[in-house]
Every structure is written in C-alpha cells, then in structure tokens.
Amino acid sequence: MERRDFTKLFLGATSIFAVPRPLIALDALSSQPVNDDDDFQRLIRHRILKQHAAHAAVAGTLNFSDRKIFTVRVPEAKDTYQLGDDTIFEIASLTKIFTALLLAVEVVHKRVQLDDPLQDYVPAGVKAPTFEGQQITLADLATHAASLPLRPNNLAASAPDAPNKYAGYSFEQLYSGLPSYHLKASPGTQFSYSNLAFGLLGQGLALKEGRSFATILRERVTGPLGLSDTTLEDDPKKSARRAQGHDFYLSPIGPTSDGVLSPAGGLRSTASDLLTLLDLFINGRGPKDLVAASRLMLSIDRPGGSDITRMALGWRRTTTNGETYYWSNGSSDGSRTFMGFNPVRRAGVVALADTASGEGLDDIGHHFLNPEQTVSTKVVPVPDFITLPEEVLLRGVGRYGHGTDDIVEISRGYTGLIVSAEYGEFVIRPQSSTIYASKMVPGLTIEFEEGDTSPARSFILRQGGKAYSYKRLP
Structure with missing residues (x-):
C-alpha cells in the first residue's frame, strides 16, 4: 500500500494553523535562477493576478547591499491603502525571529543563558512541565523543541480557523494552564511547532525584568535597528499605510490581536524594516551586540521536522541542492508573510501579501534563495462551496x-x-x-x-x- 504523506500537501506555514510545511511543486516552473528582478517580479505578479493568492503584495529583495521593492495589486481591488515599501502588514510568525533575536542579545549581554530552565521564567508558584525530570530550556522554546502543543489548551475559541482566536488571551490563562501539559518527548530531541512556546519565551524574558515584552523588544531590538514601523500595536497616525487584511476567501477581515501570545505572532512591520533586519544577518550591519546575537542564533542546530530542514534559534535552516539558506513564514487571519536569506549568495527576500493563504508567496521566496527550488505556476479554479445542514x-x-x-x-x-x-x-x-x-x-x-x-x-x-x-x- 502506498502511503499518503500528508506533509507533502502543504506549501508553507500559517500562523492560523502555524505548522511548518515542506515544499511541493503542484505545477513546477522550470527551475531557472531568479537572477534578475524582472523574473522575480513576473512570478509575484502571476501569483497575485493569475493565481489570485491575494488582493495585493509587497516583495523586497536584498542582493549584497542593493535593495529592490516590487508591488502589485489586482485591478478590481477596492482597497485604498498606500502600497509600497512602508505598507504595514501583520507579519504573524515572522515575529518569532524578533523574539529569538531578543533572547540571543540577552545571552550576549549575559543576562540569561540558553540552557536556563523555563521554570525560572514563570510566576512564583507556577510549575512548568517536565519530561521524566528533564526541564524545558529557553533554547528548547526558541527552536520548537519543548514538546509543547501548537496552541494553548485553554483557548476560549479553540477551532483552528476561528478568527482572532488569541485576542484577549491573558497572563492568567497562559500560566494557569501550564501545569496541565504532559510532554510526550524529552525537550530538545524532537521538533514540535508551538505558538505557546514562543509566547512563554517572550513573556518569560519580560517577566524576569518586570517590564513588558513590547518595551524590552523596542529597547533592545527594534529601536537599535531603527525599525520604527515594527511594533506590536497599531498606530492610528499610520492608518493610511495599514494593509487591509483578507481571509482565505478574499473577503475583508479586521485586524487581529495575539494577546499575551504576541511574542509568537503579534508584530506589524514593513518590507523596508524587514530588509533592514535581513541586512543584519547577511552583511552584519547593526549594533555590535545585535550582530553577535545574530551569529549566535545561526550557530544553534536542532531538529527541524524534515530531512532537509533543521532549526536555528527562530530560523529554519534548509539544505538542499547544494545550498543552505534560512527562512521563516506565517499567516495572520488576513495576511501571509515570508522572509529568508542565503548567506553564501548574500541575498535576502521579503514577501508580504494582504490575504491569508495556504501558499502565499513562499515558494517564490524559496526559489529566490535557492534557484533549484521550484515554483507553482498552475492556475487552479477556485472551488464553489455550498452550505450543508x-x-x-x-x-x-x-x-x-x-x-x-x-x-x-x-x-x-x-x-x-x-x-x-x-x-x-x-x-x-x-x-x-x-x-x-x-x-x-x-x-x-x-x-x-x-x-x-x-x-x-x-x-x-x-x-x-x-x-x-x-x-x-x-
């Protein structure tokens, strides 16, 4: 009997479901290098205008120090927000890279250690779960190796596709539910993607200092890098640049909130800010402590859920066809995001779409980082759905x-x-x-x-x- 491998059904990852998905080409484009901006832009335009993956997208590339930004919007779109390098998107699980970078810079300054137990980063009286006496460490949380579930088990809106499911999720809920988790594997030994883990990581670092996660992230990561549009909150003064989100069926949907799980997926950002972040990893441009932190992140090697992918701190590291590159992706209820970089090619890519999607622009991003990765160009008719009793x-x-x-x-x-x-x-x-x-x-x-x-x-x-x-x- 031929085994149906469900891992090959997926093209990326979403924060709505937030599960990493290996690549597959449904109808592969000839695997030629994306060696010019026209080719990259052609693929983005085809994905939006022909495959209808979103109403609009902003994509940016970084080759050595050369930045390019492309935008595309379907002609029939009624959205009026400004589309450009400073358009603000919900970047969803790309937030995890910032949270992992915060952890790494805390290690650089010797305020924490990667092997510190989670138990030291929870409120007094709360017991963190263990496996046969082995404790979860901060490194386990930052590499999806803590054996914690994808989502908290005490969410009020438990359906994976419920809109804005994390909104209002509180500190009390986060920590009151912690003792009820039963780990199925020794921490550090298996990959198990978890929004809960990154929520605990970010809030644990904040709890240790007695300040908010937003405050220490701004003070130690986004502020020093000059990422003025990368924030956890919406700024009414920037509303004209705020991308209108759309659900899987291309219907407008309101902004989302991740509550206390914001370290896992709550940031808003722009293509310009994210290219600056990639410049830190590719070219080492940034404050010395953040440069050291970025190198520390890439030095970690943990299981990554597939034969070709391993985990660094926050980043997934994929090695295939003689190339090694780093990437991350995610979806909010109304956006799809991807970013990554190839350190040898000194190339980076950011791809932001204004619609939740099972595919987004991910495979185009992978193809840019490794030209042997294929791109789906097949146009599949949108299914007609009905309502059943x-x-x-x-x-x-x-x-x-x-x-x-x-x-x-x-x-x-x-x-x-x-x-x-x-x-x-x-x-x-x-x-x-x-x-x-x-x-x-x-x-x-x-x-x-x-x-x-x-x-x-x-x-x-x-x-x-x-x-x-x-x-x-x-």
Missing part, C-alpha cells in the same frame, strides 16, 4: 487511517471541517453532500462515501491525479 457536515468528523502510520483527524472548525495530520492542518468545505475541497490546498478533494447523517466510514483523498483511501478508526 450541520448534521450532514458532522458526518465526516472522526479519525481515519491509510495504513497504520498515516492517521488523519477531521474535526469541526469555524468555517468548515479541519483536516489534521502530523505536520499540518487545513480547512475543507463542501461542494456537495459528500465532496469537499480546500482553498488552502488547491486541487485537493476529499470524498466521503454516500450516506444520510450517520458517521462516514471512509473517504477518498484525491490530488495530483492520485487517489488514497482512508477508513474510519475506532
């Missing part, structure tokens, strides 16, 4: 298996059904009473067997001309 929709909820080592769980989400596998989650919505499709994974369908309202016993997953049968598990 709740009892019919719930037929598909349950656990299914394709062999013993390929398990899928389907649960009720906010906008549809959530398909969860080892390395990812995505939303499916009905096209008929039995056939479901996903805006996040173009070309994929899931077909449940015919029935009334009784639980479905099986489904067939189709993608790329192949079909895989899954049967319901007890």
Whole structure:
C-alpha cells in the first residue's frame, strides 16, 4: 500500500494553523535562477493576478547591499491603502525571529543563558512541565523543541480557523494552564511547532525584568535597528499605510490581536524594516551586540521536522541542492508573510501579501534563495462551496487511517471541517453532500462515501491525479 504523506500537501506555514510545511511543486516552473528582478517580479505578479493568492503584495529583495521593492495589486481591488515599501502588514510568525533575536542579545549581554530552565521564567508558584525530570530550556522554546502543543489548551475559541482566536488571551490563562501539559518527548530531541512556546519565551524574558515584552523588544531590538514601523500595536497616525487584511476567501477581515501570545505572532512591520533586519544577518550591519546575537542564533542546530530542514534559534535552516539558506513564514487571519536569506549568495527576500493563504508567496521566496527550488505556476479554479445542514457536515468528523502510520483527524472548525495530520492542518468545505475541497490546498478533494447523517466510514483523498483511501478508526 502506498502511503499518503500528508506533509507533502502543504506549501508553507500559517500562523492560523502555524505548522511548518515542506515544499511541493503542484505545477513546477522550470527551475531557472531568479537572477534578475524582472523574473522575480513576473512570478509575484502571476501569483497575485493569475493565481489570485491575494488582493495585493509587497516583495523586497536584498542582493549584497542593493535593495529592490516590487508591488502589485489586482485591478478590481477596492482597497485604498498606500502600497509600497512602508505598507504595514501583520507579519504573524515572522515575529518569532524578533523574539529569538531578543533572547540571543540577552545571552550576549549575559543576562540569561540558553540552557536556563523555563521554570525560572514563570510566576512564583507556577510549575512548568517536565519530561521524566528533564526541564524545558529557553533554547528548547526558541527552536520548537519543548514538546509543547501548537496552541494553548485553554483557548476560549479553540477551532483552528476561528478568527482572532488569541485576542484577549491573558497572563492568567497562559500560566494557569501550564501545569496541565504532559510532554510526550524529552525537550530538545524532537521538533514540535508551538505558538505557546514562543509566547512563554517572550513573556518569560519580560517577566524576569518586570517590564513588558513590547518595551524590552523596542529597547533592545527594534529601536537599535531603527525599525520604527515594527511594533506590536497599531498606530492610528499610520492608518493610511495599514494593509487591509483578507481571509482565505478574499473577503475583508479586521485586524487581529495575539494577546499575551504576541511574542509568537503579534508584530506589524514593513518590507523596508524587514530588509533592514535581513541586512543584519547577511552583511552584519547593526549594533555590535545585535550582530553577535545574530551569529549566535545561526550557530544553534536542532531538529527541524524534515530531512532537509533543521532549526536555528527562530530560523529554519534548509539544505538542499547544494545550498543552505534560512527562512521563516506565517499567516495572520488576513495576511501571509515570508522572509529568508542565503548567506553564501548574500541575498535576502521579503514577501508580504494582504490575504491569508495556504501558499502565499513562499515558494517564490524559496526559489529566490535557492534557484533549484521550484515554483507553482498552475492556475487552479477556485472551488464553489455550498452550505450543508450541520448534521450532514458532522458526518465526516472522526479519525481515519491509510495504513497504520498515516492517521488523519477531521474535526469541526469555524468555517468548515479541519483536516489534521502530523505536520499540518487545513480547512475543507463542501461542494456537495459528500465532496469537499480546500482553498488552502488547491486541487485537493476529499470524498466521503454516500450516506444520510450517520458517521462516514471512509473517504477518498484525491490530488495530483492520485487517489488514497482512508477508513474510519475506532
């Protein structure tokens, strides 16, 4: 039996689901180097204007010291915000790079150590989880190796696709839930992507000093780098530059808030500010302590969730086709973001889209950093969705298996059904009473067997001309 590897369904990562996803080319462009700005811009324009991944995008490149910014917006867009290098986007999980950089600069100044236990960075009386007596360290938190879950288990809006799910999540909730986590692996040994971990990291550093995370981040990272548009809060004076967000279905959606989990995904920033951050890592331009901190970040090597990807502090390090480069990505409810750099080529890229997406501009960014990485250029029609009675929709909820080592769980989400596998989650919505499709994974369908309202016993997953049968598990 051919095993269906769900890790290959995904093209990137999102903060809505916040799970790293290995690359796959649905319809690969010839893998030629992105050796000029015209080629890079052509790919960005095709992604927005033909593949409809977003209403608008801002993409920037850094080659040695040469900066270029490209913008594109669909002609029918009604948004009026200014589009340019200073357009402010919710950068979602790119925030984790800033939080990891804050940790690294604290280490450089000997205020903390990477192997400090989390237990020393929580309120008095709160017990941090351990595994067979082994404690979680700050390095474990910053490399997704703490064996903590993706999201807190006491979120009020628990559905992965619920809008603004982290808004209002409080310090009390963060720490009251901490003793209830049961680690499944020894910290530091396995990759397990976690917004919760980065929330604990950033708030722990702040708690140690008795000041807010926003304050110490501004004082020690964004301020010294001159990143005046990289903030955790919205500035009403900058509203004309604020990108209008859109959901997966290209409908306008309001700003999001990450509450106390803001160190994991709460920053707003611009292409210009992010290129300045990349300049620190590529060319060593910045205050001496931040240069040292950036080098420390890249010196760390931990499991990264795939054969070709490892974790540095915050950054993912991918080595393939003779190239090694660093990258990060994410989505808010209304944006999709990517940035990365290739230290040997001394090249960096930032790609910001104003729409949540399962794909965004990630593969174009990867291709810029490593020309052997392929780019999806196939135009897939947007599925037509229908509304089903709740009892019919719930037929598909349950656990299914394709062999013993390929398990899928389907649960009720906010906008549809959530398909969860080892390395990812995505939303499916009905096209008929039995056939479901996903805006996040173009070309994929899931077909449940015919029935009334009784639980479905099986489904067939189709993608790329192949079909895989899954049967319901007890």
